Amino acid sequence: MLEQLLYFVQQLLNGLTIGSTYALIAIGYTMVYGIIGMINFAHGEIYMIGTYVTFIVIAGLAYMGLESLPLVFTAALLVSMAVAASYGFAIERVAYRPLRGQTRLLALISAIGMSIFLQNFVRLSQGSRDIAMPSLITGGWTFGDPSSFEASLSYMQVIIWVVTLVTMAALTLFITRSKWGRACRACSQDLGMTNLLGINANNVIALTFVVGAALAAVAGLLLGLYYGVVNPYVGFIAGLKAFTAAVLGGIGSIPGAMLGGLLLGVTEAMTSAYFSSEYKDVVAFSLLVLVLLFRPWGLLGKPEVEKI
Amino acid sequence: MLKLENVSTHYGKIQALHDISLEVKQGEIVTLIGANGAGKSTLMMTICGDPRASSGTITYKGRDISKEPTDQIMRTGLAVVPEGRRIFAGMTVEENLSMGGFFTPSKRYKDNMELVYELFPRLKERENQRAGTMSGGEQQMLAIGRALMSNPEMLFLDEPSLGLAPIIIQQIFEIIAKLRDEGVTIFLVEQNANQALRIADRGYVIENGHIVLQDSGANLLVNDEVRNAYLGG
Numbered sequence: 302m303l304e305q306l307l308y309f310v311q312q313l314l315n316g317l318t319i320g321s322t323y324a325l326i327a328i329g330y331t332m333v334y335g336i337i338g339m340i341n342f343a344h345g346e347i348y349m350i351g352t353y354v355t356f357i358v359i360a361g362l363a364y365m366g367l368e369s370l371p372l373v374f375t376a377a378l379l380v381s382m383a384v385a386a387s388y389g390f391a392i393e394r395v396a397y398r399p400l401r402g403q404t405r406l407l408a409l410i411s412a413i414g415m416s417i418f419l420q421n422f423v424r425l426s427q428g429s430r431d432i433a434m435p436s437l438i439t440g441g442w443t444f445g446d447p448s449s450f451e452a453s454l455s456y457m458q459v460i461i462w463v464v465t466l467v468t469m470a471a472l473t474l475f476i477t478r479s480k481w482g483r484a485c486r487a488c489s490q491d492l493g494m495t496n497l498l499g500i501n502a503n504n505v506i507a508l509t510f511v512v513g514a515a516l517a518a519v520a521g522l523l524l525g526l527y528y529g530v531v532n533p534y535v536g537f538i539a540g541l542k543a544f545t546a547a548v549l550g551g552i553g554s555i556p557g558a559m560l561g562g563l564l565l566g567v568t569e570a571m572t573s574a575y576f577s578s579e580y581k582d583v584v585a586f587s588l589l590v591l592v593l594l595f596r597p598w599g600l601l602g603k604p605e606v607e608k609i
Numbered sequence: 610m611l612k613l614e615n616v617s618t619h620y621g622k623i624q625a626l627h628d629i630s631l632e633v634k635q636g637e638i639v640t641l642i643g644a645n646g647a648g649k650s651t652l653m654m655t656i657c658g659d660p661r662a663s664s665g666t667i668t669y670k671g672r673d674i675s676k677e678p679t680d681q682i683m684r685t686g687l688a689v690v691p692e693g694r695r696i697f698a699g700m701t702v703e704e705n706l707s708m709g710g711f712f713t714p715s716k717r718y719k720d721n722m723e724l725v726y727e728l729f730p731r732l733k734e735r736e737n738q739r740a741g742t743m744s745g746g747e748q749q750m751l752a753i754g755r756a757l758m759s760n761p762e763m764l765f766l767d768e769p770s771l772g773l774a775p776i777i778i779q780q781i782f783e784i785i786a787k788l789r790d791e792g793v794t795i796f797l798v799e800q801n802a803n804q805a806l807r808i809a810d811r812g813y814v815i816e817n818g819h820i821v822l823q824d825s826g827a828n829l830l831v832n833d834e835v836r837n838a839y840l841g842g
């Protein structure tokens with residue numbers, strides 16, 4: 302009985318861990334969609350680049366003999382956020398801004414093109430094989446009876462939660478308290494009106510890409526350290542999952558992206574544990590299909606009011 | 610202060626404004642009246658650069674603004690209360706006001722906020738309420754308050770009385786007159802011709818995208834054509 306409970310708790314912990322990183326990536330999709338009504342298909346690649354930069358920074362600092370864990374972690378976090386943010390900025394300038402006002406399909410094709418470009422750019426510069434990184438943070442706690450089932454909670458998992466929570470809190474403060482953050486919300490409600498108040502909506506859109514990319518880099522760092530491995534293709538599936546999470550929670554809604562990410566992570570973990578890990582993607586995407594059928598605006602989104 | 614010369618505006622192939630010439634002098638209330646679909650909103654928004662004039666010149670404080678981007682135009686002392694109010698419904702009253710005061714220097718910002726709350730005590734009471742949940746009159750007050758947050762020298766109002774109860778309309782016209790007395794130049798678009806002409810120094814009448822009449826507010830009020838078409842005989 303206790304054993305089964307521990308097993309369940311273990312899956313819940315694993316699910317919340319993965320789910321919180323999905324949520325971080327999903328916020329980027331949802332913020333960009335909220336403001337320009339477009340899915341940024343290159344967003345998963347930003348996450349992947351975040352992991353690469355993390356690995357490069359850690360390897361570089363180790364080479365220089367720097368091993369203080371808090372220092373290495375902070376440096377990797379800041380550098381990968383900064384690099385990802387500049388990619389986000391550049392992508393918006395190069396791939397989306399020139400197409401603003403054209404049909405949606407053009408922007409969609411441009412987004413997919415950008416995603417393929419980034420994937421191959423990383424493949425050519427870093428190689429297409431897995432790159433592994435020895436664990437930076439090891440150890441954890443275990444609960445239960447070693448002779449039957451023992452649940453474990455690693456330090457890395459706790460770090461993932463704490464960093465995710467702090468990041469989300471910072472984002473919430475930014476969009477509710479700072480004037481540029483408020484402008485992001487204003488733009489997503491009425492972009493033209495924001496311009497009429499003298500605020501350059503193009504700058505606000507660029508900022509949205511930058512913020513979303515920086516959050517994806519945080520996820521890139523966390524999941525990179527958690528799995529300890531990266532290749533140029535990890536952005537595709539992570540992007541798809543996070544996109545699912547964003548739609549699940551209600552695309553355009555930031556709390557929705559947070560909820561959708563956690564829900565998706567937990568669903569996947571439970572499916573892997575109680576059915577088979579081979580079904581986890583099937584169940585995740587079935588969940589998406591169900592939501593799209595019965596609640597197309599997502600769990601926390603608002604039903605689209607037809608604009609006339 | 611503001612001068613339009615032969616301004617035309619198109620929506621695609623359809624021409625909505627035909628060679629409009631019009632002037633608003635400093636300290637005036639100028640009103641533009643006309644039937645639904647005559648082109649009033651289009652004219653006001655063309656000055657803001659959205660949509661853009663397809664020909665003609667728009668001079669504001671001596672500078673041609675007809676080719677400038679909207680956000681740049683709106684940072685030169687103009688503020689607009691657009692048709693349908695366009696408040697940010699998902700944001701609180703205070704957040705809406707803060708968007709209006711985006712470029713207001715921080716030492717001015719607090720004073721402006723207080724002035725708006727003094728003008729509309731209702732907004733102070735609802736400071737932290739989501740704007741979309743307020744009544745139409747309160748939303749209109751918010752739209753005006755938001756525009757005032759930037760200390761505009763010139764204020765555009767597009768049918769501020771539309772859909773409001775008479776007592777609220779009365780209040781809004783009183784505030785417009787008060788703003789003028791404080792030195793704000795006002796360009797007022799109205800279908801409510803009677804009240805608009807009463808407070809206006811001068812008025813223009815627009816029909817199918819053409820300015821067909823212009824005169825002082827008092828003269829237009831007693832003009833037979835205007836009486837028949839817009840004042841119910």
Ligand SMILES: Nc1ncnc2c1ncn2[C@@H]1O[C@H](COP(=O)(O)OP(=O)(O)O)[C@@H](O)[C@H]1O
Pocket residue numbers: 620623625643644645646647648649650651652
């Ligand atoms: N966004 C638009 N696209 C196409 N035509 C428009 C648009 N907005 C207004 N019009 C047309 O331009 C004309 C003037 O409209 P408008 O300026 O809104 O009039 P008013 O404010 O006087 O009621 C109308 O014929 C209207 O159908």
Ligand SMILES: [Mg+2]
Pocket residue numbers: 646649650651692
């Ligand atoms: Mg109108």
